[in-house]
Amino acid sequence: MPKVTFVQRGKPDQTVEFEHGKLPYLGHGLPESFLDVALNAGIQLEHACGGSCACTTCHLIIRQGMENLSEMEEIEADRLDTAWELTTSSRLGCQAVIKGDVVAEFPMYTRNYVQEGGAIQLGQPEVTDEGPKEVQS
Numbered sequence: 001m002p003k004v005t006f007v008q009r010g011k012p013d014q015t016v017e018f019e020h021g022k023l024p025y026l027g028h029g030l031p032e033s034f035l036d037v038a039l040n041a042g043i044q045l046e047h048a049c050g051g052s053c054a055c056t057t058c059h060l061i062i063r064q065g066m067e068n069l070s071e072m073e074e075i076e077a078d079r080l081d082t083a084w085e086l087t088t089s090s091r092l093g094c095q096a097v098i099k100g101d102v103v104a105e106f107p108m109y110t111r112n113y114v115q116e117g118g119a120i121q122l123g124q125p126e127v128t129d130e131g132p133k134e135v136q137s
């Protein structure tokens with residue numbers, strides 16, 4: 001039975017055990033992922049995209065048991081690249097499926113574009129003496 005410990009700064013650690021194949025799937029993230037386990041245990045793990053690998057709010061830093069997680073798929077690696085406080089031990093909670101004992105820490109910050117009002121502007125329009133330059137399509 002895998003034992004999953006969630007570590008949050010300033011809060012007591014929370015440890016959850018579950019039996020493979022017995023966790024009720026609540027429809028968010030991959031079955032038996034950190035997100036699935038957290039939701040079943042009533043632990044709040046942000047998941048702005050609903051667990052579809054389209055945000056990074058479920059970012060976790062694995063402190064122990066990296067070998068007890070599913071292999072990282074390319075789609076997760078690409079999404080993870082945009083996570084705040086990225087480390088070499090980072091995983092997305094909705095994509096990393098738990099195979100054995102693991103300890104995961106919540107990062108200090110996450111990017112939550114939903115709560116922050118939607119998409120961010122990554123660039124500025126070119127401004128000339130005549131005002132903003134029109135982009136030709």
Ligand code: FES
Pocket residue numbers: 046047048049050051052053054055056057058059079092093094095
């Ligand atoms: S919940 Fe959005 S990527 Fe995991």
